[in-house]
Amino acid sequence: DTAVSQTPKYLVTQMGNDKSIKCEQNLGHDTMYWYKQDSKKFLKIMFSYNNKELIINETVPNRFSPKSPDKAHLNLHINSLELGDSAVYFCASSQAPVGETQYFGPGTRLLVL
Amino acid sequence: TQLLEQSPQFLSIQEGENLTVYCNSSSVFSSLQWYRQEPGEGPVLLVTVVTGGEVKKLKRLTFQFGDARKDSSLHITAAQPGDTGLYLCARRNTGKLIFGQGTTLQVKP
Numbered sequence: 271d272t273a274v275s276q277t278p279k280y281l282v283t284q285m286g287n288d289k290s291i292k293c294e295q296n297l298g299h300d301t302m303y304w305y306k307q308d309s310k311k312f313l314k315i316m317f318s319y320n321n322k323e324l325i326i327n328e329t330v331p332n333r334f335s336p337k338s339p340d341k342a343h344l345n346l347h348i349n350s351l352e353l354g355d356s357a358v359y360f361c362a363s364s365q366a367p368v369g370e371t372q373y374f375g376p377g378t379r380l381l382v383l
Numbered sequence: 384t385q386l387l388e389q390s391p392q393f394l395s396i397q398e399g400e401n402l403t404v405y406c407n408s409s410s411v412f413s414s415l416q417w418y419r420q421e422p423g424e425g426p427v428l429l430v431t432v433v434t435g436g437e438v439k440k441l442k443r444l445t446f447q448f449g450d451a452r453k454d455s456s457l458h459i460t461a462a463q464p465g466d467t468g469l470y471l472c473a474r475r476n477t478g479k480l481i482f483g484q485g486t487t488l489q490v491k492p
Contacts, residue, residue: 274425311469313426313482326479360425372480374425 273297274375276361282381283351290347291378293361301325302344303362303372304336313360319344320366351382387472387483395489399461404486406472407454413475415455417446420469420485429457462490 274295283289295302303326304316318326322338333349344361361375388407396402406415414433418426430439432448432455439446443466445458459466467490472483 311485311487313471313485315479318479328479362425370431371428374427376423377425 274361274363274373276359276375276378278378279376280379280381282383284383285351285353287351288347288349289351289380290345291359291361291380293344293346293375295342295361295363295373297363297373299363299365299373300341301364301366302338302341303364304344304346305360305362305374307358307360307377309357317344317346353382356380356382387474387481389470389472389483389486391486392484393487393489395491396462398463398490398492401458401460402462402488403456403458404470404488405454405456406483408474409453411452413452415448415452416473416480417455417457418471418473420471422468426469426471459488462488464490464492466490
């Protein structure tokens with residue numbers, strides 16, 4: 271019954287590796303997001319997709335590449351991981367772009383060593 | 384940039400105490416949302432306020448939107464350990480949500 275799910279919950283990897291995080295929502299929403307929460311708990315949007323189309327790209331390094339195979343899924347692939355990529359990454363969804371309510375997943379805790 | 388400043392940044396209180404956290408901006412915003420994020424979880428929307436001077440209540444939580452729509456406050460009455468978490472305010476801006484840096488609340492039994 272999970273509304274927005276992410277995998278994995280924890281990810282520990284070495285610098286320079288490539289990794290992916292997956293997100294799925296079963297709410298029937300049209301819009302999905304990726305957020306990054308840093309060590310100071312600051313939550314900042316990275317990307318937004320509406321019906322599989324990219325609508326927001328917040329000056330994120332091009333090592334980060336989102337992919338939306340369908341409107342229920344939004345994955346995040348990160349190339350050449352750096353120490354500064356360590357953070358918690360949240361997926362979210364809403365009915366419409368910046369809809370009234372955004373529903374967040376449980377987060378993926380990424381640690382780059 | 385139209386930043387949201389939250390205060391205090393950290394708050395540690397005893398069960399049963401009252402508290403207020405604030406969210407301020409130098410800009411007027413059309414609406415403001417409050418989220419609570421429990422440890423190890425994602426943020427969950429508590430309320431949206433849209434009208435200047437609006438007051439909304441959610442059990443022991445009272446949310447107020449400033450008359451000039453530049454600030455908001457969240458008051459918790461008789462705090463309980465279950466209120467522990469990170470409280471985030473957010474505003475909508477050109478198709479995205481902008482979050483404040485949050486207030487971390489710890490309520491000790």
